[in-house]
Structures are given as structure tokens and as C-alpha cells.
Amino acid sequence: xQCDCGxxxxxxxxxxxxxVAKTLKALADPNRLRILALVSSSESGEACVCDLTGxxxxxxxxxxxxxxxxxxxxxxxxxxxxxWVHFRIAAExxxxxxxxxxxxxxxx
Amino acid sequence: xQCDCGxxxxxxxxxxxxxVAKTLKALADPNRLRILALVSSSESGEACVCDLTGxxxxxxxxxxxxxxxxxxxxxxxxxxxxxWVHFRIAAExxxxxxxxxxxxxxxx
DNA sequence: CAGATGTATCGATGGATGTCAATATGTAGA
DNA sequence: TCTACATATTGACATCCATCGATACATCTG
Numbered sequence: 001x002q003c004d005c006g007x008x009x010x011x012x013x014x015x016x017x018x019x020v021a022k023t024l025k026a027l028a029d030p031n032r033l034r035i036l037a038l039v040s041s042s043e044s045g046e047a048c049v050c051d052l053t054g055x056x057x058x059x060x061x062x063x064x065x066x067x068x069x070x071x072x073x074x075x076x077x078x079x080x081x082x083x084w085v086h087f088r089i090a091a092e093x094x095x096x097x098x099x100x101x102x103x104x105x106x107x108x
Numbered sequence: 109x110q111c112d113c114g115x116x117x118x119x120x121x122x123x124x125x126x127x128v129a130k131t132l133k134a135l136a137d138p139n140r141l142r143i144l145a146l147v148s149s150s151e152s153g154e155a156c157v158c159d160l161t162g163x164x165x166x167x168x169x170x171x172x173x174x175x176x177x178x179x180x181x182x183x184x185x186x187x188x189x190x191x192w193v194h195f196r197i198a199a200e201x202x203x204x205x206x207x208x209x210x211x212x213x214x215x216x
Numbered sequence: 217c218a219g220a221t222g223t224a225t226c227g228a229t230g231g232a233t234g235t236c237a238a239t240a241t242g243t244a245g246a
Numbered sequence: 247t248c249t250a251c252a253t254a255t256t257g258a259c260a261t262c263c264a265t266c267g268a269t270a271c272a273t274c275t276g
Contacts, residue, residue, distance in 0.1 A: 061223090167235070175254095193252075
């Protein structure tokens with residue numbers, strides 16, 4: 001520590017960093033990003049697992065696994081109606097989600 | 109595909125999703141988030157590896173490894189001045205970086 | 217109740233990733 | 247040139263993660 005940059009020892013609480021990282025980890029997968037794009041761009045703003053396997057080229061268990069990760073991160077919320085489980089972007093989704101969806105839509 | 113959600117087959121290009129995911133992967137590590145917080149909150153807006161190993165409790169090679177990932181993702185840029193390599197948040201850092209830094213600072 | 221259909225879970229597997237010790241590279245000063 | 251110090255790279259290792267097939271669970275319809 002010889003450099004005089006003035007870096008503080010506790011700029012960010014480790015637990016807090018862990019929490020934010022957990023959200024970002026849930027977003028940091030190309031197929032999960034495509035899932036979010038498909039869900040948010042669908043007419044109803046919702047989609048079921050069986051709607052996603054085709055466009056994504058993934059198996060049903062894999063898509064279900066991704067939905068679980070997104071749900072546990074608070075990024076999507078689900079709602080069972082009959083045989084189908086409808087997923088949509090969560091109302092109280094973390095702040096970064098909006099920024100990521102925008103960038104996905106814009107195509108930058 | 110029995111559900112009538114109206115999900116389109118090509119909501120987001122796979123290559124584009126891959127690209128955005130790469131940025132998010134670089135951000136999705138608690139120690140890299142702490143690095144960004146330390147760098148951006150330092151007096152000069154810069155920090156060297158040797159400034160970070162102490163606060164993070166990580167070895168010098170590990171911190172150097174993280175800086176490489178952040179640099180290759182375009183999140184930080186580096187500048188060698190004498191023995192030290194100074195890192196700072198890149199001027200043209202991806203859009204999500206700002207949102208993440210804000211959330212880190214706010215402590216939400 | 218029995219069959220069909222949508223979803224979730226389990227177990228296995230190949231690949232990616234974070235970490236460190238050892239070592240190499242680069243730079244300043246004696 | 248030799249030494250000290252900051253950083254980068256390499257190799258090894260343990261762990262996590264995305265994926266799939268098989269299977270269990272849930273719901274609707276005959």
C-alpha cells in the first residue's frame with residue numbers, strides 16, 4: 001500500500017456487495033437475458049415455460065431452472081393459472097433490471 | 109407452445125444477449141464490485157493493485173486477475189506511471205456500470 | 217379414475233470461475 | 247548492473263453452473 005490514491009478500507013460492506021452480486025449473477029447469462037426479453041416483449045407481458053423452450057432451443061428442465069433463478073432473485077414473479085405458470089417481470093424488480101432491459105431492447 | 113402469450117421467436121439476437129451477458133458477468137462478483145467501489149470512491153478516482161489487496165483481503169495475483177477481467181470488459185481503464193498501474197472507471201464504460209455503482213453507493 | 221399436458225425436481229456431467237503459490241516481467245534507484 | 251518493489255502470468259485446485267435425461271408433481275379432461 002504505497003500508492004497515495006486515498007482508497008478507503010471500507011468503501012462497501014462485503015455483505016452488501018454479495019447481495020448486489022447475487023442479482024447480477026442472475027442476470028449474467030445470455031439465455032436468461034433472452035428469456036427476459038421474450039417475456040417483456042410479449043403481447044401480454046407474460047410467458048410460460050412451454051413458450052420459451054422453442055425460441056431458446058433449450059430443454060424444458062433447463063428453462064424451468066432459469067425461471068427459478070430469476071424468481072429467487074426477485075426479477076420475475078410467477079402465477080399459476082391452470083396447467084400453465086405465467087411469468088412476468090416483477091413489479092419490484094431490482095433497479096438494474098430496467099437498465100439491462102433497455103440496453104437489450106435498444107440493441108447497443 | 110400452447111399458451112397464447114404472443115412471445116416472438118426472435119425478441120433478442122443471441123449474439124447481442126451474449127455480449128450484454130459478458131459485461132454483467134464481469135460485474136457479478138462481490139470482490140469486483142468492492143474493487144469498483146474502492147476505485148470510484150478514492151480521492152483521486154484511481155487505485156493500484158497494491159492499494160486493494162489489503163482492504164479486500166485477497167492476494168496480489170487474485171486482484172490482478174480481477175482487474176484484467178474488468179479491463180477486458182471495458183469497465184475500467186489502466187495507466188502505468190512508474191512502478192504503479194493506476195486503474196479508474198473507464199470513460200466509455202457500459203451503461204449498466206453507472207446504475208450498479210449508484211446502487212452500491214446508496215446501499216440499497 | 218385414467219390419460220394427457222405443463223411444470224418442477226433429481227442426478228450426472230462437462231465446462232467455467234475464483235483463488236493462491238510460484239514465477240516471470242517491468243520499473244526505479246543505488 | 248544489481249536490488250527492491252509493483253504488477254502480470256502460469257499452473258493447480260476446488261467449487262460453482264448450465265445443461266440434459268429421467269422422473270415426480272400438478273392440473274385439466276374424458
